Structures are given as structure tokens and as C-alpha cells.
Amino acid sequence: xxxxxxxxxLKESYLFHHIAQKTGKYLEENPGTKLYRMGxxxxxxxxxxxxxxxxxxxxxxxxxxxxxxxxxxxxxxPELRELIRAFYGTRGVALDLDEVFVSSGAxxxxxxxxxxxxPGQVSxxxxxxxxxxxxxxxxxxxxxxxxxxxxxxxxLPVPADGEKALAEARAAGEISGGPDLIYICSPxxxxxxxxxxxxxxxxxDWAKEKDAVIxxxxxxxxxxxxxxxxxxxxxxxxxxxAVEICSLSKTAGFTGTRLGYTVIxxxxxxxxxxxxxxxxxxxxxxxxxxxxxxxxxxxxxFTDEGQKQIHQNxxxxxxxxxxxxxxxxxxxxxxTGGKNAxxxxxxxxxxxSWAFFDRLLHEVQVVGTPGEGFGxxxxxxxxxxxxxxPEDTRVAADRLWLLLKEELGK
Amino acid sequence: xxxxxxxxxLKESYLFHHIAQKTGKYLEENPGTKLYRMGxxxxxxxxxxxxxxxxxxxxxxxxxxxxxxxxxxxxxxPELRELIRAFYGTRGVALDLDEVFVSSGAxxxxxxxxxxxxPGQVSxxxxxxxxxxxxxxxxxxxxxxxxxxxxxxxxLPVPADGEKALAEARAAGEISGGPDLIYICSPxxxxxxxxxxxxxxxxxDWAKEKDAVIxxxxxxxxxxxxxxxxxxxxxxxxxxxAVEICSLSKTAGFTGTRLGYTVIxxxxxxxxxxxxxxxxxxxxxxxxxxxxxxxxxxxxxFTDEGQKQIHQNxxxxxxxxxxxxxxxxxxxxxxTGGKNAxxxxxxxxxxxSWAFFDRLLHEVQVVGTPGEGFGxxxxxxxxxxxxxxPEDTRVAADRLWLLLKEELGK
Numbered sequence: 001x002x003x004x005x006x007x008x009x010l011k012e013s014y015l016f017h018h019i020a021q022k023t024g025k026y027l028e029e030n031p032g033t034k035l036y037r038m039g040x041x042x043x044x045x046x047x048x049x050x051x052x053x054x055x056x057x058x059x060x061x062x063x064x065x066x067x068x069x070x071x072x073x074x075x076x077x078p079e080l081r082e083l084i085r086a087f088y089g090t091r092g093v094a095l096d097l098d099e100v101f102v103s104s105g106a107x108x109x110x111x112x113x114x115x116x117x118x119p120g121q122v123s124x125x126x127x128x129x130x131x132x133x134x135x136x137x138x139x140x141x142x143x144x145x146x147x148x149x150x151x152x153x154x155x156l157p158v159p160a161d162g163e164k165a166l167a168e169a170r171a172a173g174e175i176s177g178g179p180d181l182i183y184i185c186s187p188x189x190x191x192x193x194x195x196x197x198x199x200x201x202x203x204x205d206w207a208k209e210k211d212a213v214i215x216x217x218x219x220x221x222x223x224x225x226x227x228x229x230x231x232x233x234x235x236x237x238x239x240x241x242a243v244e245i246c247s248l249s250k251t252a253g254f255t256g257t258r259l260g261y262t263v264i265x266x267x268x269x270x271x272x273x274x275x276x277x278x279x280x281x282x283x284x285x286x287x288x289x290x291x292x293x294x295x296x297x298x299x300x301x302f303t304d305e306g307q308k309q310i311h312q313n314x315x316x317x318x319x320x321x322x323x324x325x326x327x328x329x330x331x332x333x334x335x336t337g338g339k340n341a342x343x344x345x346x347x348x349x350x351x352x353s354w355a356f357f358d359r360l361l362h363e364v365q366v367v368g369t370p371g372e373g374f375g376x377x378x379x380x381x382x383x384x385x386x387x388x389x390p391e392d393t394r395v396a397a398d399r400l401w402l403l404l405k406e407e408l409g410k
Numbered sequence: 411x412x413x414x415x416x417x418x419x420l421k422e423s424y425l426f427h428h429i430a431q432k433t434g435k436y437l438e439e440n441p442g443t444k445l446y447r448m449g450x451x452x453x454x455x456x457x458x459x460x461x462x463x464x465x466x467x468x469x470x471x472x473x474x475x476x477x478x479x480x481x482x483x484x485x486x487x488p489e490l491r492e493l494i495r496a497f498y499g500t501r502g503v504a505l506d507l508d509e510v511f512v513s514s515g516a517x518x519x520x521x522x523x524x525x526x527x528x529p530g531q532v533s534x535x536x537x538x539x540x541x542x543x544x545x546x547x548x549x550x551x552x553x554x555x556x557x558x559x560x561x562x563x564x565x566l567p568v569p570a571d572g573e574k575a576l577a578e579a580r581a582a583g584e585i586s587g588g589p590d591l592i593y594i595c596s597p598x599x600x601x602x603x604x605x606x607x608x609x610x611x612x613x614x615d616w617a618k619e620k621d622a623v624i625x626x627x628x629x630x631x632x633x634x635x636x637x638x639x640x641x642x643x644x645x646x647x648x649x650x651x652a653v654e655i656c657s658l659s660k661t662a663g664f665t666g667t668r669l670g671y672t673v674i675x676x677x678x679x680x681x682x683x684x685x686x687x688x689x690x691x692x693x694x695x696x697x698x699x700x701x702x703x704x705x706x707x708x709x710x711x712f713t714d715e716g717q718k719q720i721h722q723n724x725x726x727x728x729x730x731x732x733x734x735x736x737x738x739x740x741x742x743x744x745x746t747g748g749k750n751a752x753x754x755x756x757x758x759x760x761x762x763s764w765a766f767f768d769r770l771l772h773e774v775q776v777v778g779t780p781g782e783g784f785g786x787x788x789x790x791x792x793x794x795x796x797x798x799x800p801e802d803t804r805v806a807a808d809r810l811w812l813l814l815k816e817e818l819g820k
Contacts, residue, residue: 001531004525004527044480046474071666108698115414115550258698258699270412286517286518286546
């Protein structure tokens with residue numbers, strides 16, 4: 001037997017490995033130095049008190065025969081599904097209960113959802129991007145078409161950029177058909193850029209015209225404060241062309257607690273096959289549902305008290321974003337994000353993103369993420385995260401100001 | 411775009427739907443009647459106190475910034491992996507830490523593991539079997555060769571049975587190559603039959619000869635009390651041909667709490683590709699690990715106290731098995747399982763398994779599972795589960811004795 005040979009086509013991702021190596025070496029040479037870690041994509045604040053209470057209650061339920069929960073419905077606890085459905089209602093999006101699926105998190109679901117499509121699809125991935133989009137598609141035998149974004153389009157590509165990338169891939173003999181799948185992450189990781197209704201409408205219309213399916217990653221929607229779409233289903237026609245994958249990881253600090261949700265509208269049909277019942281069949285075959293304990297904890301996120309508490313945490317991260325973007329504004333550095341997203345994507349003074357990384361590490365002990373790690377078009381850019389502590393973020397911002405103000409003429 | 415058309419090849423599973431329909435109708439016609447449910451595959455006893463304590467501690471950890479856990483390692487918490495590694499040591503199986511992966515449960519992993527192999531594999535599934543084995547393979551585009559078991563081999567097929575099934579599938583034009591994957595569940599669901607070292611050695615040798623990979627489902631290993639293999643790695647050579655998938659669902663009552671573990675030896679290599687690093691890459695791409703809370707709870711299972719407590723629960727289920735098998739012994743009914751497994755698989759008096767189901771429901775209000783639902787060769791057999799309450803199991807056994815003793819000449 002021959003195992004899945006697609007794994008041999010994967011490129012090693014050296015991004016976080018290199019960062020760890022470089023910071024490790026620096027600390028070895030400069031023992032005891034404090035680093036200001038502005039690169040992390042993980043949250044730092046604990047779970048909301050309402051969630052903690054619900055989790056404890058759920059654990060107690062599992063301790064007594066009368067309240068013990070065995071196998072859960074594979075597609076999710078009906079009470080939690082109803083709360084998520086109602087939450088979409090507050091965004092003006094009407095869903096049926098059975099269009100909502102509970103998952104172990106967005107990253108799990110972004111990989112698993114490819115089961116619905118089978119090998120050989122042409123997947124368009126807007127870059128810079130979360131590296132797992134590309135790898136999951138390569139593993140499953142799909143062709144990846146990279147749609148580069150840049151400063152000229154505010155890191156928000158339009159369908160014409162997609163057409164161009166497709167034409168180039170066809171000319172290079174890399175693909176024949178397609179597009180089949182279109183990945184959109186908004187608010188975006190790593191750029192923090194957010195698609196407007198108008199820009200998202202263009203993609204929805206294009207996907208429908210091309211008979212493609214949009215995989216919409218809404219993991220950062222809770223950070224939106226302006227009038228921008230939280231859900232792709234705010235766009236007319238999206239229920240005929242999009243799957244939406246969301247998560248409590250960044251919304252409610254569930255990165256290590258694990259819970260997400262996926263929406264597959266019943267009106268999403270391709271080649272006569274409705275994707276919603278296929279996903280029900282997939283989940284009932286390939287999972288036994290998400291932990292009762294975690295699902296009960298997640299229910300608390302969607303209560304009034306839970307929403308209030310999680311937004312207190314989000315406000316802390318947003319204040320970090322304000323502190324950093326204010327500094328970049330004063331320095332005259334071009335950036336996207338920071339306002340409606342927990343990431344800030346700056347154009348590196350000096351250009352080279354790894355040189356900028358080394359300089360920040362060695363001169364001001366600030367650690368960020370070189371944009372090159374998120375795709376070739378990320379070179380020359382740099383990601384700052386808003387998930388650090390407010391104290392460290394303040395110091396990092398001050399140090400960046402002092403380091404760069406003179407050369408930038410401020 | 412065309413979605414995965416393999417889903418159209420799936421057969422609907424009517425087993426549990428039919429059972430629910432029939433019992434529902436009976437209760438409608440006989441309101442208030444108590445049913446003795448001996449069909450359930452879910453546990454009924456709560457989690458062990460040591461696990462509950464650890465789960466509460468883990469929830470408290472998530473409430474404070476100093477102890478909060480974000481993203482966990484995708485392959486599992488190192489402390490838990492070490493405990494599982496040490497647990498295998500008590501079985502005489504030496505593993506490296508990085509051969510152990512923590513999962514959300516066996517059913518999740520049994521589906522996901524197929525990612526390692528890609529479409530077009532010839533998968534041999536010994537029947538009667540857990541229906542998800544077949545469906546997961548069909549979804550992914552593999553060919554399924556059903557290897558029937560029966561009374562003549564004690565529901566434990568030998569490689570010659572596999573050869574015969576392969577030859578028939580080849581003659582029918584259903585497959586060309588293979589075998590690639592061989593599914594073995596021991597102790598078996600639904601039959602409760604357990605492979606001896608000798609019988610398992612025959613499969614390991616055959617798999618190696620054929621260059622195939624065994625997927626060994628050890629979900630019920632904790633129920634073994636005789637000198638029978640708990641792990642396939644007790645068999646020499648298995649580390650060169652087998653993946654083992656295990657779960658705390660039945661061992662520690664985690665059906666609704668969700669945690670399992672998978673072993674992929676580093677010496678498992680096919681066509682020059684080592685499966686262990688491929689699985690690391692799969693997990694780091696397609697998951698963000700299992701919930702910190704649940705992993706901390708699972709750690710308690712592997713402590714001395716935890717092991718003692720979970721075996722107290724298992725002893726309750728085993729006593730149910732004793733009560734039922736004693737009745738079948740007195741009635742002279744042929745069966746497998748019940749001793750080293752939580753299932754008992756009886757030959758139906760009268761033959762037809764759905765007729766026997768109806769008779770038990772209507773005459774003695776006992777609900778079991780017709781064997782036909784686990785594959786064609788299950789017709790004429792019937793599964794009883796040992797996971798019910800001791801009180802109900804006692805009543806069910808007494809009623810079966812009274813119903814059948816005269817016609818069976820006792």
C-alpha cells in the first residue's frame with residue numbers, strides 16, 4: 001500500500017520555528033532580558049466568570065447518575081445550537097436550527113470541511129493567509145491558487161485579482177477547471193483588514209456566477225466595531241454559495257478550551273447535491289460530538305451576562321490595538337487592521353521583514369511576526385497581535401516610537 | 411463545482427431509527443410501560459470522583475490569568491501523553507512519547523486517520539462491524555471488502571477468510587489491488603469476541619506479508635480479564651504494520667466527555683513514507699488539540715486512584731454481563747462475549763433477528779439490537795449490552811429466562 005503522497009508536496013513552515021530559534025538564541029546571549037511578545041496569536045485573559053460557573057456545573061452534572069451525559073448529538077447540543085441561531089438573529093441573519101453545527105473549533109472544521117468536496121478541487125486562497133488553509137488543501141489533493149493581496153488593494157483582493165491568479169495558474173498548466181473553493185477570512189489573520197459589504201458582495205456574486213463555494217472564516221468577527229459584515233450571510237445570495245466557520249477561541253478566549261460553530265445553509269447546493277445533509281452524515285459518521293462539559297460552558301457565552309463579560313476582555317485587546325495603531329499613526333507607518341480586528345499589519349520601515357524582526361528583537365526586545373511567513377506577498381510587512389498584556393503592549397509601543405521616530409522624521 | 415460524490419454511495423443505516431420507531435409505537439400503544447433497554451451502547455455510570463476533581467481544578471485554572479491555558483499542543487498535552495505511554499508499559503508495550511497522540515475520541519480518530527492513506531485504498535472490514543468503519547471508507551473513496559464472520563469461526567475471522575473475501579471482490583470486478591487497510595476491533599463491537607494472541611499474530615503476519623496496515627480499534631480493552639491481548643503491540647511485528655486507536659469512552663465513561671488516544675509507531679512505514687510524522691503534520695494542520703480541561707480530567711484516569719475507581723464502574727458492567735450470560739448458559743443459547751467485553755452476541759432462538767426484537771419488546775418489554783444492523787452476516791444474531799443499570803439487567807435476564815425456558819426445553 002502507498003500512503004497519501006500529497007503530504008510530500010507540503011512545504012515545511014519555518015515561521016514560528018525560526019522565531020523561536022532567534023528569540024531563544026537572543027535570550028541565551030542576553031540572559032534575564034525581558035521580551036515584549038507582540039507576535040502571539042493566542043489569547044492571554046482567562047475565561048469569563050459566567051463560562052467558569054457553567055463549566056463547573058457541567059462537571060458536577062457528570063458526577064451524578066441522574067444528571068450524567070453520555071453521547072451528545074454529533075451535530076451539537078440543541079440548546080447551544082439554538083443560542084447560536086439566535087445570536088445570528090441579532091446580526092440580522094435568519095438561520096434554521098439544523099443549519100448550525102457545533103464544532104471543536106474553527107481550525108478543526110476548516111480542515112474537516114474539505115471532506116465535502118473530495119480531491120481535485122481548485123481552491124483559491126487569498127494571501128497573506130493562515131498557513132493551514134494551504135496545507136489542508138494540499139493534503140487532500142486539491143490545487144491551490146494563491147490570490148495575492150497588497151497595499152494597492154488594502155489587502156482586500158477583488159474578483160479581478162482572483163481572475164488574474166486563475167489565468168496565470170491555467171497558463172502555467174497548474175490547473176484546468178475551477179474555481180471551486182474560495183477562502184475568505186474577514187476580519188483577516190494576519191492583516192486585520194475587513195471586507196466591506198460592497199467588497200464581499202462582489203465575491204458572493206462572483207462565486208455564484210462561477211458555481212464555486214466560499215469558505216468564510218469569521219473567527220475574528222467579534223472585534224468588528226464599525227458597520228462592516230460580521231457574517232457573510234449579511235450579503236444577499238450568500239446562503240446559496242457560502243459555508244461560514246466561526247469559533248469562540250478569540251471571541252471568548254476558548255483557544256485552549258475548544259469550541260466553534262459552522263453554518264451550512266440548506267440552500268447551498270452544487271451539482272444537485274445539498275451540502276447540509278452531507279455534513280450531517282459526515283459528522284454522524286466521523287465524530288461523536290463535542291464534549292458536554294465544553295458545550296455547556298459555551299452556552300454561557302451567549303447569555304446577556306456572558307456577552308457582557310467577553311466584551312470586557314475584547315475591550316482590553318482593542319485598547320492594545322489602539323495603543324499600537326496610535327504609535328504607527330504618529331510614526332506615519334502604513335498599516336491595516338487594529339480597529340476591527342486583533343491584528344495590525346504594518347509595512348516594515350526598511351522593507352525586509354526578517355531584518356525588521358531582528359532589529360526589533362535586538363534593539364528594543366519586541367517580538368513580532370514577519371509577514372513573509374503568511375505567503376510570498378507578505379514580504380515587507382509585519383504582524384503585531386493585540387492579545388498581549390496591556391502593560392507589555394504599552395512598553396512595546398513606547399520602544400517602537402523611540403526606535404523609529406528619528407529615521408521616520410518625527 | 412461538484413461536491414464529493416462518494417456520499418451518494420452511502421447506504422442509509424436504519425438500525426437505530428427502526429428501533430426507535432418500534433419502541434416509540436409500542437409505548438404509544440402501551441403508555442406508561444417500563445422498557446428494559448439492553449441495547450444501548452452508551453455508559454450509564456457517572457465519571458470517577460478523581461476525574462471530577464481534576465476537571466474542577468482544570469476549570470479553575472481557566473479562571474485565572476496565572477494558570478490559564480490557551481492553545482494546547484495539537485498532538486496532546488505532554489503530561490497526558492506520558493501517562494498513556496506509561497500505561498502501555500504496564501501492558502508490556504514500550505512506546506516512545508511521540509508515538510502517542512491524544513484525540514477527541516476513537517470515533518473521531520477512526521474517520522480522520524483515513525487522511526493518511528488517501529482515496530482508492532482497499533479496506534477489509536470484518537463483519538459484523540461498527541457501521542462507521544464502512545461509511546468513513548466509502549466517503550473517502552476507498553473500496554470496502556466485507557470479511558464475514560460467523561459461528562463457525564467464533565466470530566473471529568482468520569486471514570484465509572480475508573483471502574476468500576478478496577478473491578470474491580476481485581472476481582466481481584469490485585477491486586483490483588489490495589488489501590491496503592485491515593480493520594480489527596478486539597474486544598469486538600458488536601460480538602464481544604476477543605482475538606487471542608495466536609489469532610492476532612496470524613493477522614499481523616498476513617498484514618506484513620501483504621504490505622497492508624491494520625487499524626486496531628481497542629476501545630473495549632479495559633473489559634478484558636483473561637490472558638488476551640489488550641493492545642496489538644503485544645504481538646511481535648505489530649509496530650511495523652498497525653495503528654491502534656483507543657478511547658476513554660467505555661473505559662472511564664467518557665462517551666459525552668470525549669477523549670481518546672492513538673498510537674502510530676515510528677517504525678510503521680509504507681512505500682518509504684513514515685506514517686508517524688505524517689500524522690503530526692495532519693494534526694498540526696487540521697486541529698488545535700483537545701480541550702485543556704478534558705485532558706487534565708483524563709490525566710486522573712491514569713493515576714492509581716483513577717484506575718481503581720474506573721475499574722469499580724467496569725465491575726458493575728461486568729456483573730451485568732455475568733447475569734446475562736448465566737441466563738443464556740442456563741437456556742443453552744449460543745453466544746460470544748460478555749466476559750472480556752461489554753457486549754453479548756447471541757444466536758436468536760427462532761432465527762430472524764427483527765422477529766426476535768419484536769417478540770422481546772412485545773412479550774417481555776426488553777429492548778436489544780438486531781444483529782442484521784451490523785452487516786449481512788449478523789442476521790440471526792442479537793446484541794445485548796452490559797451498560798444498563800444492574801436492576802434493569804436483572805429483570806431483563808429473569809424475563810428472558812421465563813419467556814424462553816420452555817421452548818428451549820429447560
